[in-house]
Amino acid sequence: MTATDDTLTTDARTPPVAVWQILEKLRGQDLVDWRLAEVTGRASVEERNLDTGIPFGWYPIDLSANLAVGEVKPLRYFAKDLAMWRGEDGEVRIVDAYCKHLGAHMGHGGKVNGNLLECPFHAWRYDGSEGVVKDIPYARAIPPQVKRKCIRTWHVVEVNRWIWAWYHPQDIDPLWEVAVLPEATDPDWTEYEIHEWNVWGSIQNMAENGVDFAHFKYIHGTANVPDGELRWGEWGRGADVKAKMGTPMGEVDGLISYDTMGPGQSWTRFTGISETLLVACLTPVDQDHVHARFCFTQPKAQAEGPMGRLAKGLIRDICKQFDQDKVVWDRQKFEPNPIICDGDGPIPQFRKFYSRFYAQD
Known part of the structure:
Protein backbone atom coordinates (compact mmCIF):
# COMPACT_ATOMS: atom_id res chain seq x y z
CA MET A 1 0.00 0.00 0.00
CA LEU A 50 8.40 2.33 -18.13
CA ASP A 51 9.20 4.39 -21.24
CA THR A 52 5.70 5.85 -21.57
CA GLY A 53 6.64 9.34 -20.40
CA ILE A 54 5.94 11.18 -17.17
CA PRO A 55 2.29 12.05 -16.43
CA PHE A 56 1.54 15.76 -16.36
CA GLY A 57 0.38 17.67 -13.30
CA TRP A 58 1.44 19.69 -10.28
CA TYR A 59 4.33 18.12 -8.36
CA PRO A 60 5.92 19.00 -5.00
CA ILE A 61 9.50 20.20 -5.30
CA ASP A 62 10.68 21.24 -1.83
CA LEU A 63 9.42 22.61 1.45
CA SER A 64 8.94 26.37 1.28
CA ALA A 65 11.03 26.75 4.44
CA ASN A 66 13.99 25.07 2.70
CA LEU A 67 14.50 27.90 0.20
CA ALA A 68 15.57 31.24 1.65
CA VAL A 69 15.42 34.62 -0.07
CA GLY A 70 18.50 34.92 -2.28
CA GLU A 71 19.14 31.15 -2.34
CA VAL A 72 19.68 29.04 -5.49
CA LYS A 73 19.22 25.26 -5.64
CA PRO A 74 19.94 22.69 -8.37
CA LEU A 75 17.13 20.21 -9.05
CA ARG A 76 16.73 17.00 -11.00
CA TYR A 77 13.05 16.22 -11.71
CA PHE A 78 10.99 15.19 -14.77
CA ALA A 79 14.16 13.84 -16.43
CA LYS A 80 15.46 17.42 -16.55
CA ASP A 81 18.11 19.48 -14.79
CA LEU A 82 16.56 22.60 -13.26
CA ALA A 83 17.59 25.64 -11.24
CA MET A 84 15.34 27.11 -8.55
CA TRP A 85 15.74 30.38 -6.65
CA ARG A 86 13.86 32.76 -4.41
CA GLY A 87 14.18 36.38 -5.49
CA GLU A 88 14.44 39.41 -3.25
CA ASP A 89 10.66 39.83 -3.69
CA GLY A 90 10.16 36.45 -2.00
CA GLU A 91 8.86 34.73 -5.14
CA VAL A 92 10.14 31.29 -6.18
CA ARG A 93 11.21 30.79 -9.78
CA ILE A 94 12.33 27.68 -11.67
CA VAL A 95 14.01 27.47 -15.08
CA ASP A 96 15.83 24.83 -17.09
CA ALA A 97 19.32 24.66 -15.68
CA TYR A 98 21.72 25.23 -18.57
CA CYS A 99 22.87 28.69 -19.61
CA LYS A 100 22.40 29.45 -23.32
CA HIS A 101 25.85 31.03 -23.46
CA LEU A 102 28.30 28.16 -22.85
CA GLY A 103 26.15 25.60 -21.07
CA ALA A 104 26.96 26.11 -17.39
CA HIS A 105 24.52 24.56 -14.90
CA MET A 106 23.11 27.62 -13.18
CA GLY A 107 21.90 25.71 -10.14
CA HIS A 108 25.50 24.99 -9.13
CA GLY A 109 27.19 28.22 -8.13
CA GLY A 110 24.56 30.52 -9.58
CA LYS A 111 23.42 33.44 -7.47
CA VAL A 112 20.43 35.74 -7.12
CA ASN A 113 20.79 39.28 -8.43
CA GLY A 114 17.64 41.13 -7.37
CA ASN A 115 15.03 38.76 -8.78
CA LEU A 116 17.25 37.47 -11.60
CA LEU A 117 19.31 34.28 -11.70
CA GLU A 118 22.97 35.00 -12.42
CA CYS A 119 24.98 32.30 -14.17
CA PRO A 120 28.19 31.42 -12.27
CA PHE A 121 30.28 31.25 -15.46
CA HIS A 122 29.94 34.73 -17.04
CA ALA A 123 27.17 36.38 -14.97
CA TRP A 124 24.47 36.29 -17.65
CA ARG A 125 21.29 37.20 -15.76
CA TYR A 126 18.02 35.44 -16.50
CA ASP A 127 14.45 36.46 -15.75
CA GLY A 128 12.45 33.57 -14.31
CA SER A 129 9.11 34.69 -15.70
CA GLU A 130 9.91 35.76 -19.26
CA GLY A 131 12.76 33.29 -19.81
CA VAL A 132 15.03 35.94 -21.31
CA VAL A 133 18.49 37.31 -20.54
CA LYS A 134 18.06 40.72 -18.94
CA ASP A 135 21.69 41.66 -18.42
CA ILE A 136 25.23 40.71 -19.42
CA PRO A 137 27.42 42.98 -17.27
CA TYR A 138 30.53 42.83 -19.48
CA ALA A 139 28.72 43.19 -22.85
CA ARG A 140 27.61 46.36 -24.64
CA ALA A 141 24.60 44.59 -26.16
CA ILE A 142 22.54 41.48 -25.39
CA PRO A 143 22.43 39.05 -28.37
CA PRO A 144 18.95 39.14 -29.95
CA GLN A 145 18.55 35.35 -29.62
CA VAL A 146 18.36 35.68 -25.83
CA LYS A 147 16.44 38.96 -25.68
CA ARG A 148 13.39 36.86 -26.60
CA LYS A 149 12.36 33.75 -24.65
CA CYS A 150 15.26 31.33 -24.82
CA ILE A 151 14.87 29.13 -21.75
CA ARG A 152 11.93 27.23 -20.29
CA THR A 153 10.26 28.77 -17.27
CA TRP A 154 8.05 26.74 -14.94
CA HIS A 155 4.71 27.55 -13.33
CA VAL A 156 5.29 27.64 -9.57
CA VAL A 157 2.97 28.02 -6.56
CA GLU A 158 3.43 27.67 -2.81
CA VAL A 159 0.64 25.74 -1.11
CA ASN A 160 0.48 23.65 2.08
CA ARG A 161 4.01 24.77 3.03
CA TRP A 162 5.42 23.26 -0.19
CA ILE A 163 6.77 24.63 -3.47
CA TRP A 164 4.91 23.06 -6.42
CA ALA A 165 5.86 23.05 -10.11
CA TRP A 166 3.56 22.30 -13.03
CA TYR A 167 4.97 19.71 -15.45
CA HIS A 168 3.65 19.12 -18.95
CA PRO A 169 5.84 17.77 -21.77
CA GLN A 170 4.31 20.31 -24.17
CA ASP A 171 4.65 23.15 -21.63
CA ILE A 172 0.95 24.06 -21.65
CA ASP A 173 -0.59 26.12 -18.83
CA PRO A 174 -1.93 24.36 -15.71
CA LEU A 175 -5.29 22.62 -16.10
Whole structure:
Protein backbone atom coordinates (compact mmCIF):
# COMPACT_ATOMS: atom_id res chain seq x y z
CA MET A 1 0.00 0.00 0.00
CA THR A 2 1.05 3.55 -0.56
CA ALA A 3 -0.12 5.80 2.19
CA THR A 4 -0.51 8.45 -0.53
CA ASP A 5 -3.75 7.18 -1.96
CA ASP A 6 -4.26 3.91 -0.23
CA THR A 7 -5.55 2.49 3.03
CA LEU A 8 -4.66 0.84 6.28
CA THR A 9 -6.34 -2.45 7.05
CA THR A 10 -6.86 -4.66 10.05
CA ASP A 11 -3.45 -4.37 11.69
CA ALA A 12 -0.48 -2.82 9.94
CA ARG A 13 1.82 -4.16 12.66
CA THR A 14 1.44 -7.77 11.47
CA PRO A 15 4.64 -9.05 9.81
CA PRO A 16 4.12 -9.49 6.04
CA VAL A 17 4.78 -12.85 4.48
CA ALA A 18 6.26 -11.73 1.16
CA VAL A 19 8.89 -9.11 1.98
CA TRP A 20 9.66 -9.68 5.63
CA GLN A 21 12.97 -11.41 4.92
CA ILE A 22 14.25 -8.22 3.27
CA LEU A 23 13.04 -5.76 5.90
CA GLU A 24 13.19 -7.66 9.18
CA LYS A 25 16.80 -6.74 10.02
CA LEU A 26 16.63 -3.08 8.96
CA ARG A 27 16.48 -0.73 11.92
CA GLY A 28 17.40 2.88 12.62
CA GLN A 29 19.97 4.37 10.25
CA ASP A 30 20.19 1.14 8.25
CA LEU A 31 16.49 1.49 7.39
CA VAL A 32 16.90 5.18 6.50
CA ASP A 33 19.86 4.34 4.25
CA TRP A 34 17.93 1.52 2.56
CA ARG A 35 15.01 3.84 1.83
CA LEU A 36 17.26 6.26 -0.07
CA ALA A 37 19.93 4.03 -1.63
CA GLU A 38 19.94 3.32 -5.36
CA VAL A 39 18.84 -0.16 -6.36
CA THR A 40 21.58 -1.50 -8.60
CA GLY A 41 21.23 -4.23 -11.20
CA ARG A 42 17.62 -3.40 -11.99
CA ALA A 43 16.34 -3.91 -15.54
CA SER A 44 16.31 -1.01 -17.97
CA VAL A 45 13.43 1.42 -18.43
CA GLU A 46 12.62 -0.22 -21.78
CA GLU A 47 12.68 -3.77 -20.39
CA ARG A 48 10.28 -2.74 -17.63
CA ASN A 49 7.91 -0.92 -20.03
CA LEU A 50 8.40 2.33 -18.13
CA ASP A 51 9.20 4.39 -21.24
CA THR A 52 5.70 5.85 -21.57
CA GLY A 53 6.64 9.34 -20.40
CA ILE A 54 5.94 11.18 -17.17
CA PRO A 55 2.29 12.05 -16.43
CA PHE A 56 1.54 15.76 -16.36
CA GLY A 57 0.38 17.67 -13.30
CA TRP A 58 1.44 19.69 -10.28
CA TYR A 59 4.33 18.12 -8.36
CA PRO A 60 5.92 19.00 -5.00
CA ILE A 61 9.50 20.20 -5.30
CA ASP A 62 10.68 21.24 -1.83
CA LEU A 63 9.42 22.61 1.45
CA SER A 64 8.94 26.37 1.28
CA ALA A 65 11.03 26.75 4.44
CA ASN A 66 13.99 25.07 2.70
CA LEU A 67 14.50 27.90 0.20
CA ALA A 68 15.57 31.24 1.65
CA VAL A 69 15.42 34.62 -0.07
CA GLY A 70 18.50 34.92 -2.28
CA GLU A 71 19.14 31.15 -2.34
CA VAL A 72 19.68 29.04 -5.49
CA LYS A 73 19.22 25.26 -5.64
CA PRO A 74 19.94 22.69 -8.37
CA LEU A 75 17.13 20.21 -9.05
CA ARG A 76 16.73 17.00 -11.00
CA TYR A 77 13.05 16.22 -11.71
CA PHE A 78 10.99 15.19 -14.77
CA ALA A 79 14.16 13.84 -16.43
CA LYS A 80 15.46 17.42 -16.55
CA ASP A 81 18.11 19.48 -14.79
CA LEU A 82 16.56 22.60 -13.26
CA ALA A 83 17.59 25.64 -11.24
CA MET A 84 15.34 27.11 -8.55
CA TRP A 85 15.74 30.38 -6.65
CA ARG A 86 13.86 32.76 -4.41
CA GLY A 87 14.18 36.38 -5.49
CA GLU A 88 14.44 39.41 -3.25
CA ASP A 89 10.66 39.83 -3.69
CA GLY A 90 10.16 36.45 -2.00
CA GLU A 91 8.86 34.73 -5.14
CA VAL A 92 10.14 31.29 -6.18
CA ARG A 93 11.21 30.79 -9.78
CA ILE A 94 12.33 27.68 -11.67
CA VAL A 95 14.01 27.47 -15.08
CA ASP A 96 15.83 24.83 -17.09
CA ALA A 97 19.32 24.66 -15.68
CA TYR A 98 21.72 25.23 -18.57
CA CYS A 99 22.87 28.69 -19.61
CA LYS A 100 22.40 29.45 -23.32
CA HIS A 101 25.85 31.03 -23.46
CA LEU A 102 28.30 28.16 -22.85
CA GLY A 103 26.15 25.60 -21.07
CA ALA A 104 26.96 26.11 -17.39
CA HIS A 105 24.52 24.56 -14.90
CA MET A 106 23.11 27.62 -13.18
CA GLY A 107 21.90 25.71 -10.14
CA HIS A 108 25.50 24.99 -9.13
CA GLY A 109 27.19 28.22 -8.13
CA GLY A 110 24.56 30.52 -9.58
CA LYS A 111 23.42 33.44 -7.47
CA VAL A 112 20.43 35.74 -7.12
CA ASN A 113 20.79 39.28 -8.43
CA GLY A 114 17.64 41.13 -7.37
CA ASN A 115 15.03 38.76 -8.78
CA LEU A 116 17.25 37.47 -11.60
CA LEU A 117 19.31 34.28 -11.70
CA GLU A 118 22.97 35.00 -12.42
CA CYS A 119 24.98 32.30 -14.17
CA PRO A 120 28.19 31.42 -12.27
CA PHE A 121 30.28 31.25 -15.46
CA HIS A 122 29.94 34.73 -17.04
CA ALA A 123 27.17 36.38 -14.97
CA TRP A 124 24.47 36.29 -17.65
CA ARG A 125 21.29 37.20 -15.76
CA TYR A 126 18.02 35.44 -16.50
CA ASP A 127 14.45 36.46 -15.75
CA GLY A 128 12.45 33.57 -14.31
CA SER A 129 9.11 34.69 -15.70
CA GLU A 130 9.91 35.76 -19.26
CA GLY A 131 12.76 33.29 -19.81
CA VAL A 132 15.03 35.94 -21.31
CA VAL A 133 18.49 37.31 -20.54
CA LYS A 134 18.06 40.72 -18.94
CA ASP A 135 21.69 41.66 -18.42
CA ILE A 136 25.23 40.71 -19.42
CA PRO A 137 27.42 42.98 -17.27
CA TYR A 138 30.53 42.83 -19.48
CA ALA A 139 28.72 43.19 -22.85
CA ARG A 140 27.61 46.36 -24.64
CA ALA A 141 24.60 44.59 -26.16
CA ILE A 142 22.54 41.48 -25.39
CA PRO A 143 22.43 39.05 -28.37
CA PRO A 144 18.95 39.14 -29.95
CA GLN A 145 18.55 35.35 -29.62
CA VAL A 146 18.36 35.68 -25.83
CA LYS A 147 16.44 38.96 -25.68
CA ARG A 148 13.39 36.86 -26.60
CA LYS A 149 12.36 33.75 -24.65
CA CYS A 150 15.26 31.33 -24.82
CA ILE A 151 14.87 29.13 -21.75
CA ARG A 152 11.93 27.23 -20.29
CA THR A 153 10.26 28.77 -17.27
CA TRP A 154 8.05 26.74 -14.94
CA HIS A 155 4.71 27.55 -13.33
CA VAL A 156 5.29 27.64 -9.57
CA VAL A 157 2.97 28.02 -6.56
CA GLU A 158 3.43 27.67 -2.81
CA VAL A 159 0.64 25.74 -1.11
CA ASN A 160 0.48 23.65 2.08
CA ARG A 161 4.01 24.77 3.03
CA TRP A 162 5.42 23.26 -0.19
CA ILE A 163 6.77 24.63 -3.47
CA TRP A 164 4.91 23.06 -6.42
CA ALA A 165 5.86 23.05 -10.11
CA TRP A 166 3.56 22.30 -13.03
CA TYR A 167 4.97 19.71 -15.45
CA HIS A 168 3.65 19.12 -18.95
CA PRO A 169 5.84 17.77 -21.77
CA GLN A 170 4.31 20.31 -24.17
CA ASP A 171 4.65 23.15 -21.63
CA ILE A 172 0.95 24.06 -21.65
CA ASP A 173 -0.59 26.12 -18.83
CA PRO A 174 -1.93 24.36 -15.71
CA LEU A 175 -5.29 22.62 -16.10
CA TRP A 176 -6.19 22.65 -12.39
CA GLU A 177 -5.05 24.16 -9.11
CA VAL A 178 -3.22 22.57 -6.19
CA ALA A 179 -5.75 21.66 -3.48
CA VAL A 180 -5.39 23.61 -0.23
CA LEU A 181 -5.36 21.52 2.97
CA PRO A 182 -6.35 23.62 6.01
CA GLU A 183 -4.58 21.39 8.55
CA ALA A 184 -1.21 21.99 6.87
CA THR A 185 -1.02 25.55 8.18
CA ASP A 186 -3.25 25.27 11.27
CA PRO A 187 -1.28 26.40 14.37
CA ASP A 188 -3.15 23.80 16.44
CA TRP A 189 -1.60 21.03 14.36
CA THR A 190 1.99 19.80 14.66
CA GLU A 191 4.87 20.68 12.40
CA TYR A 192 5.39 18.14 9.63
CA GLU A 193 7.10 14.90 10.58
CA ILE A 194 8.82 13.95 7.33
CA HIS A 195 9.97 10.55 6.05
CA GLU A 196 11.73 10.10 2.73
CA TRP A 197 12.31 7.40 0.08
CA ASN A 198 13.71 6.90 -3.39
CA VAL A 199 11.53 4.45 -5.31
CA TRP A 200 13.12 2.96 -8.41
CA GLY A 201 9.96 2.51 -10.44
CA SER A 202 7.13 4.44 -12.04
CA ILE A 203 4.68 6.76 -10.35
CA GLN A 204 1.80 5.01 -12.13
CA ASN A 205 2.67 1.61 -10.64
CA MET A 206 2.77 3.26 -7.22
CA ALA A 207 -0.64 4.88 -7.68
CA GLU A 208 -2.20 1.69 -9.04
CA ASN A 209 -1.30 0.00 -5.79
CA GLY A 210 -4.18 1.86 -4.15
CA VAL A 211 -6.83 -0.10 -6.04
CA ASP A 212 -4.96 -3.42 -5.90
CA PHE A 213 -6.98 -4.80 -3.00
CA ALA A 214 -5.55 -8.33 -2.99
CA HIS A 215 -1.97 -7.26 -2.22
CA PHE A 216 -2.88 -6.08 1.30
CA LYS A 217 -2.93 -9.62 2.64
CA TYR A 218 0.24 -10.81 0.93
CA ILE A 219 2.46 -7.74 1.22
CA HIS A 220 1.12 -6.18 4.43
CA GLY A 221 0.07 -9.32 6.25
CA THR A 222 -3.50 -8.20 6.92
CA ALA A 223 -6.16 -10.65 7.98
CA ASN A 224 -8.64 -9.44 5.39
CA VAL A 225 -8.94 -7.36 2.23
CA PRO A 226 -10.18 -3.77 2.58
CA ASP A 227 -13.18 -2.41 0.78
CA GLY A 228 -14.27 1.16 0.29
CA GLU A 229 -16.35 3.60 -1.66
CA LEU A 230 -14.32 4.91 -4.58
CA ARG A 231 -14.72 8.42 -6.02
CA TRP A 232 -13.74 9.35 -9.58
CA GLY A 233 -13.62 12.99 -10.71
CA GLU A 234 -12.24 14.88 -13.71
CA TRP A 235 -8.68 15.27 -12.39
CA GLY A 236 -8.95 13.75 -8.91
CA ARG A 237 -10.03 10.52 -7.28
CA GLY A 238 -10.37 9.16 -3.79
CA ALA A 239 -12.01 6.68 -1.45
CA ASP A 240 -13.48 6.36 2.03
CA VAL A 241 -12.60 3.13 3.79
CA LYS A 242 -13.86 1.91 7.14
CA ALA A 243 -11.34 -0.35 8.82
CA LYS A 244 -10.62 -2.23 12.00
CA MET A 245 -7.20 -1.08 13.11
CA GLY A 246 -5.07 -2.91 15.63
CA THR A 247 -3.61 -1.14 18.65
CA PRO A 248 -1.94 -2.38 21.85
CA MET A 249 -5.36 -1.91 23.44
CA GLY A 250 -7.19 -3.98 20.86
CA GLU A 251 -9.04 -3.18 17.65
CA VAL A 252 -10.62 0.21 17.10
CA ASP A 253 -12.96 1.42 14.38
CA GLY A 254 -11.23 3.76 11.98
CA LEU A 255 -11.88 5.73 8.83
CA ILE A 256 -9.30 6.33 6.15
CA SER A 257 -10.20 8.93 3.55
CA TYR A 258 -7.77 9.55 0.73
CA ASP A 259 -7.87 11.96 -2.19
CA THR A 260 -5.64 12.84 -5.11
CA MET A 261 -5.49 15.80 -7.46
CA GLY A 262 -3.59 14.71 -10.53
CA PRO A 263 -0.71 12.25 -10.21
CA GLY A 264 1.45 14.46 -7.99
CA GLN A 265 -0.80 15.58 -5.12
CA SER A 266 -2.21 13.08 -2.66
CA TRP A 267 -3.41 13.30 0.90
CA THR A 268 -4.95 10.92 3.41
CA ARG A 269 -6.91 11.66 6.57
CA PHE A 270 -6.94 9.00 9.30
CA THR A 271 -9.37 8.91 12.22
CA GLY A 272 -9.80 6.28 14.89
CA ILE A 273 -6.41 5.76 16.52
CA SER A 274 -5.39 9.38 16.17
CA GLU A 275 -6.54 12.08 13.82
CA THR A 276 -3.75 12.36 11.25
CA LEU A 277 -3.19 14.10 7.93
CA LEU A 278 -0.64 12.59 5.58
CA VAL A 279 0.52 14.91 2.79
CA ALA A 280 2.19 12.56 0.34
CA CYS A 281 4.73 14.24 -1.94
CA LEU A 282 5.67 12.06 -4.92
CA THR A 283 7.81 13.58 -7.66
CA PRO A 284 9.29 11.79 -10.71
CA VAL A 285 13.03 12.25 -11.08
CA ASP A 286 13.22 10.04 -14.17
CA GLN A 287 10.93 7.45 -15.72
CA ASP A 288 12.18 4.81 -13.28
CA HIS A 289 12.83 6.99 -10.23
CA VAL A 290 10.35 8.69 -7.90
CA HIS A 291 11.35 10.89 -4.96
CA ALA A 292 8.80 10.22 -2.20
CA ARG A 293 8.32 12.33 0.93
CA PHE A 294 5.59 11.76 3.53
CA CYS A 295 4.60 14.73 5.68
CA PHE A 296 2.52 13.88 8.75
CA THR A 297 0.68 16.38 10.92
CA GLN A 298 -1.65 15.72 13.86
CA PRO A 299 -3.60 17.85 16.34
CA LYS A 300 -1.17 18.96 19.02
CA ALA A 301 -3.70 18.06 21.70
CA GLN A 302 -3.54 14.42 20.57
CA ALA A 303 0.08 14.13 19.49
CA GLU A 304 1.39 15.70 22.71
CA GLY A 305 -1.25 14.25 25.03
CA PRO A 306 -1.81 10.85 26.67
CA MET A 307 -2.54 9.27 23.26
CA GLY A 308 0.72 10.55 21.80
CA ARG A 309 2.31 7.11 21.78
CA LEU A 310 -0.49 5.71 19.64
CA ALA A 311 -0.26 8.73 17.34
CA LYS A 312 3.45 8.04 16.77
CA GLY A 313 2.73 4.35 16.30
CA LEU A 314 0.27 5.08 13.50
CA ILE A 315 2.93 7.04 11.61
CA ARG A 316 5.42 4.19 12.01
CA ASP A 317 2.88 1.69 10.68
CA ILE A 318 2.10 3.79 7.61
CA CYS A 319 5.80 4.15 6.81
CA LYS A 320 6.32 0.43 7.31
CA GLN A 321 3.66 -0.35 4.76
CA PHE A 322 5.36 1.97 2.26
CA ASP A 323 8.64 0.11 2.92
CA GLN A 324 6.89 -3.17 2.17
CA ASP A 325 5.56 -1.91 -1.14
CA LYS A 326 8.91 -0.40 -2.10
CA VAL A 327 10.46 -3.88 -2.16
CA VAL A 328 8.16 -4.69 -5.09
CA TRP A 329 8.10 -1.28 -6.79
CA ASP A 330 11.90 -1.06 -7.04
CA ARG A 331 11.97 -3.85 -9.64
CA GLN A 332 8.38 -3.95 -10.87
CA LYS A 333 7.63 -4.04 -14.58
CA PHE A 334 4.58 -2.29 -16.02
CA GLU A 335 2.36 -4.94 -17.54
CA PRO A 336 0.28 -3.22 -20.27
CA ASN A 337 -2.06 -6.20 -20.71
CA PRO A 338 -2.43 -7.68 -17.23
CA ILE A 339 -4.40 -10.84 -16.61
CA ILE A 340 -6.96 -9.79 -13.98
CA CYS A 341 -8.96 -12.12 -11.78
CA ASP A 342 -11.90 -11.51 -9.44
CA GLY A 343 -10.77 -9.92 -6.20
CA ASP A 344 -8.02 -7.85 -7.81
CA GLY A 345 -9.88 -4.56 -7.50
CA PRO A 346 -10.79 -2.00 -10.21
CA ILE A 347 -7.41 -1.94 -11.94
CA PRO A 348 -8.84 -1.50 -15.49
CA GLN A 349 -11.00 1.42 -14.31
CA PHE A 350 -7.98 2.99 -12.64
CA ARG A 351 -5.88 2.70 -15.81
CA LYS A 352 -8.59 4.28 -17.93
CA PHE A 353 -8.74 7.19 -15.47
CA TYR A 354 -4.96 7.57 -15.21
CA SER A 355 -4.42 7.60 -18.98
CA ARG A 356 -5.73 11.21 -19.11
CA PHE A 357 -2.48 12.40 -17.51
CA TYR A 358 -0.32 11.40 -20.48
CA ALA A 359 -0.01 14.04 -23.19
CA GLN A 360 -1.13 12.98 -26.66
CA ASP A 361 1.26 13.60 -29.55
